Amino acid sequence: MFALLVSAIVALGGALLFLLATGSSFEAMQGPPIAITVIGALILLYLLSHHSNERRSRRLPAIVALGVVAVVGAITTRVDPTPFIKNFFASVQTDGAMDVSSGAASAPASVRIRKMADGFIANAEVNGQLFQMLVDSGAATVVLRQSDAEKAGIDVTHMTFDTPLKTANGTSYLAPIRLKSVRVGQLTIDDVEALVAKPGTLNESLLGMSFLRRLTSYQVAGDFITLRQ
Incomplete structure (x- = not known):
């Protein structure tokens, strides 16, 4: 012993x-x-x-x-085990990183939209109100139909339609406004320049460059457009 x-x-x-x-x-x-x-x-x-x-x-x-x-x-x-533990969990998060559109937060947010008969139609929230908009990189700004503007809580009764816009049917005059926010999926842009069109001017509201140019990128590939923030 x-x-x-x-x-x-x-x-x-x-x-x-x-x-x-x-x-x-x-x-x-x-x-x-x-x-x-x-x-x-x-x-x-x-x-x-x-x-x-x-x-x-x-x-x-x-x-x-x-x-x-x-x-x-x-x-x-x-x-001290603390750095080891932190490094371990950091490596796990890095190895498991995915697109934000798939649920993880380490990659840029992105939204993928399939092309429809009328073009790339996005389900957008304007000032918290949801309606469909046509993604249009040829439009200098976001352009809302008057009915959509009213739905988004915008008072259209005292607007001045003095901003010219050339279209295939000639020149139309729209009213300039600023939107609190425009959201498409996980992508949100605040304080967005926009125009409101008179009734009968547009078939769809347009998601134009005042929104698109503030994204990280947008890319068309085949029948899909991908927006990234």
Whole structure:
């Protein structure tokens, strides 16, 4: 029994000396490293003292492995674990990064719109009100039909329609306004320049360049347009 106790003390001392030799200080070894080493040594001593020589020889590999785990645990926890934990979770988030349109927040937000018979029709929220708009990079600004402007809470009764707009049917005159926000899917642009058209001027409200140019990019590929912010 005395020999076993001496062996345990030697093992504990050897582990501590190894830690010091690898650059640790006693301050760095406080807490988890000391606790793991001591607990491992006590368990090792318990197992050795409560088994016969025959059973002890059969369990020797497991006992040795336990001792190795105790020493390795002391070594790996001799530093502050906080940076390791932070780096681990950071790597997990990086490896799992996806498009925001798929649910993760680490990539730019994007919206993909399929081309319909009339063009790229987006479900847009203007001042919090939802209606359809035609994505039109040829339009200098967002242009709302008067009915859509009213739906978005805009008072059209005192508007001055003095801004000319050339169309295929000639020149129309529209009223300039500013919108609180325009949202398409996950993309939101605040304080957007826009025009309101007189009734009968447009079939669809237009999502023009006053919105598109404030995105990171927009790209047409085949039957899809992708908007990115």
